[in-house]
Amino acid sequence: MGNARPPAQPRSDVARWLQRVIPKGKSLVTSVPYLWLLLFFLIPFVIVLKISFSDTQIAMPPYQPLFSWAADQVLQVKLHLSNFAFLVQDDLYWMSYLTSLKVAAISTLLCLLIGYPMAYAIARSRESTRNILLLLVILPFWTSFLLRVYAWIGLLKNNGFINNTLMALGIIDQPIQMMQTDFAVYLGIVYSYLPFMILPLYTTLVKLDLTLLEAAADLGSRPWEAFLKITLPLSVPGIIAGCMLVFIPAIGEFVIPSLLGDPGMLMIGKVLWTEFFNNRDWPVASAVAIALLLLLVIPIMIFQHFQESGGGAHR
Amino acid sequence: MNSGRPWFRIMALTLGFIFLYLPILLLIIYSFNKSRLVTVWGGFSVKWYDALIHNQAILNAAWLSVRVGAISATVSVALGTLAGMALTRFGPFKGRTLLSGMTAAPLVMPEVITGLAMLLLFVTMEQLIGWPAGRGITTIIIAHITFTMAFVTVIVQSRLTQMDESLEEAAFDLGARPAKVFFVITLPIILPALISGWLLAFTLSLDDLVITSFVAGPGSSTLPMVVWSKVRLGVSPDINALATIMIGIVATGVVIAGFWMTRQQKVRDRDAQMALAANQDLIESLKQG
Numbered sequence: 210m211g212n213a214r215p216p217a218q219p220r221s222d223v224a225r226w227l228q229r230v231i232p233k234g235k236s237l238v239t240s241v242p243y244l245w246l247l248l249f250f251l252i253p254f255v256i257v258l259k260i261s262f263s264d265t266q267i268a269m270p271p272y273q274p275l276f277s278w279a280a281d282q283v284l285q286v287k288l289h290l291s292n293f294a295f296l297v298q299d300d301l302y303w304m305s306y307l308t309s310l311k312v313a314a315i316s317t318l319l320c321l322l323i324g325y326p327m328a329y330a331i332a333r334s335r336e337s338t339r340n341i342l343l344l345l346v347i348l349p350f351w352t353s354f355l356l357r358v359y360a361w362i363g364l365l366k367n368n369g370f371i372n373n374t375l376m377a378l379g380i381i382d383q384p385i386q387m388m389q390t391d392f393a394v395y396l397g398i399v400y401s402y403l404p405f406m407i408l409p410l411y412t413t414l415v416k417l418d419l420t421l422l423e424a425a426a427d428l429g430s431r432p433w434e435a436f437l438k439i440t441l442p443l444s445v446p447g448i449i450a451g452c453m454l455v456f457i458p459a460i461g462e463f464v465i466p467s468l469l470g471d472p473g474m475l476m477i478g479k480v481l482w483t484e485f486f487n488n489r490d491w492p493v494a495s496a497v498a499i500a501l502l503l504l505l506v507i508p509i510m511i512f513q514h515f516q517e518s519g520g521g522a523h524r
Numbered sequence: 525m526n527s528g529r530p531w532f533r534i535m536a537l538t539l540g541f542i543f544l545y546l547p548i549l550l551l552i553i554y555s556f557n558k559s560r561l562v563t564v565w566g567g568f569s570v571k572w573y574d575a576l577i578h579n580q581a582i583l584n585a586a587w588l589s590v591r592v593g594a595i596s597a598t599v600s601v602a603l604g605t606l607a608g609m610a611l612t613r614f615g616p617f618k619g620r621t622l623l624s625g626m627t628a629a630p631l632v633m634p635e636v637i638t639g640l641a642m643l644l645l646f647v648t649m650e651q652l653i654g655w656p657a658g659r660g661i662t663t664i665i666i667a668h669i670t671f672t673m674a675f676v677t678v679i680v681q682s683r684l685t686q687m688d689e690s691l692e693e694a695a696f697d698l699g700a701r702p703a704k705v706f707f708v709i710t711l712p713i714i715l716p717a718l719i720s721g722w723l724l725a726f727t728l729s730l731d732d733l734v735i736t737s738f739v740a741g742p743g744s745s746t747l748p749m750v751v752w753s754k755v756r757l758g759v760s761p762d763i764n765a766l767a768t769i770m771i772g773i774v775a776t777g778v779v780i781a782g783f784w785m786t787r788q789q790k791v792r793d794r795d796a797q798m799a800l801a802a803n804q805d806l807i808e809s810l811k812q813g
Binding site: 235238239241242243245246247248249250251252253254256257260323326327329330331333334340342344345346347348349351352353354355356357359360361362363364366368370400403453454457458460461462463464467468478481482485486491494495498501502505508509512513 | 532533534536537540541543544545546547548550551554564603604606607609610614617619623624625626627628629630631632633634635636637640641642644645648666667669670673677702723724727730731733734737738748751752755756758759763764766767770771774775778779782786
């Protein structure tokens with residue numbers, strides 16, 4: 210958009226001054242979303258960092274200020290590292306970080322194993338059916354996440370649909386305990402995040418040059434060989450994008466483990482929620498959030514890199 | 525290649541779609557169940573729908589959620605379009621990486637972190653400048669704009685990259701100002717993306733529980749918050765009815781929007797082809813003349 214047309218001559222000094230002060234055109238377009246995101250997305254993290262170093266107090270807001278004016282007009286800065294020390298010392302936090310990593314990793318892998326064949330099948334369908342199939346993948350994503358997770362309770366309960374069906378068919382005599390197990394949490398995460406896995410995979414698979422596979426077949430390679438040597442390596446960008454889109458939010462997941470999981474199952478999102486809402490310990494909740502962010506920096510940067518290179522632009 | 529292993533593709537799709545749709549289907553079926561026991565079929569009934577429309581708490585929460593969703597989706601589309609334009613049309617500029625990072629990060633940021641961060645911002649701002657006074661609909665809307673904007677930006681960005689830039693260039697060559705080019709050329713072409721962006725932002729806002737719970741104040745319970753307090757206690761049939769209504773509305777909306785956009789796309793493609801043909805004719809006649 211580089212047009213170098215001279216701006217219209219302002220009529221008065223005031224107008225000229227205004228023209229200089231108010232960002233015009235391009236810079237206005239950029240600065241509005243920029244300022245919004247700086248104020249409401251970036252600065253909040255700085256505040257979280259600040260509060261993670263402060264001490265709890267029983268008041269509203271329930272934390273002590275970091276900076277205070279001491280009696281002799283000297284600015285005092287009190288940095289409490291106690292919140293972080295607390296996180297390191299208490300096994301509960303370590304355990305919940307590890308559990309979250311484990312749950313997110315297993316769910317991501319399951320998502321990939323289910324999503325890849327689906328994305329592959331959609332990408333290889335006729336062009337007219339492709340759009341309908343894609344719509345069918347995206348449609349559940351448009352309906353309430355909370356209610357879709359809730360729907361699984363009806364299926365997984367001891368007297369729920371799955372157990373009732375299996376018992377009616379005579380396959381089992383006693384209901385299988387599925388609710389409040391790790392299995393239910395994996396299932397819930399895979400179910401909720403599957404569209405996020407399928408879409409980037411589909412985007413890379415549909416762009417794949419099919420003549421490569423024909424060439425491989427002509428040269429005598431079996432379909433599976435061709436898949437492993439051509440399709441799979443070429444779809445790596447989609448795999449990475451899909452895995453990051455599932456893995457990162459799954460680590461901090463709160464709703465699914467709370468509704469479907471064992472109440473004793475500690476995931477970091479639940480711990481943060483409890484510290485904040487039940488214990489009203491804002492500084493510790495902030496420290497948990499900072500620690501979680503540090504854990505996520507690398508995956509987020511991978512995702513960001515991919516997003517920049519344009520492969521994941523289409524969701 | 526297309527003929528290779530069709531059974532495998534059909535099986536993958538069938539199982540996958542059963543997995544995706546069985547829970548939703550059962551939810552809908554059991555919303556018409558007469559029995560209070562959600563898993564035992566006691567005959568057809570619409571009594572849970574009746575109970576639902578007489579539940580004032582749910583109705584109030586739904587109305588609040590719709591208002592929040594409409595306002596935040598609208599602002600979010602405006603901001604997301606600006607961000608999308610900045611990222612695709614302005615080339616490299618100072619701070620571009622930061623902007624693109626800030627628009628991509630909310631897509632994957634765990635909601636508990638975003639929610640906590642936004643709440644602490646609002647509390648700090650209230651201490652410093654006295655605004656926003658307390659928490660309620662304003663803070664919910666600001667939070668929703670911020671996290672839905674990322675999704676709108678991605679959609680708009682991908683549409684802008686796919687779009688044929690030569691149309692905009694032609695308009696510039698003919699002497700149109702940037703604002704005019706945007707409103708006359710770019711906006712109509714990316715309109716479908718803006719509509720799907722708005723719908724997505726609206727449904728995400730309507731659906732959000734975690735971020736909202738952090739930034740909502742007393743007396744501003746949105747629909748997911750009311751639903752959450754009910755489903756924590758287990759399955760309840762009126763929630764099934766509510767889910768069915770919401771799924772019905774969303775599915776109808778998405779399907780209608782989908783059809784409409786496909787048709788618009790076809791019309792546009794035909795127009796573009798006709799314009800191209802006209803151009804060819806013009807060039808030919810110029811050559812001959």
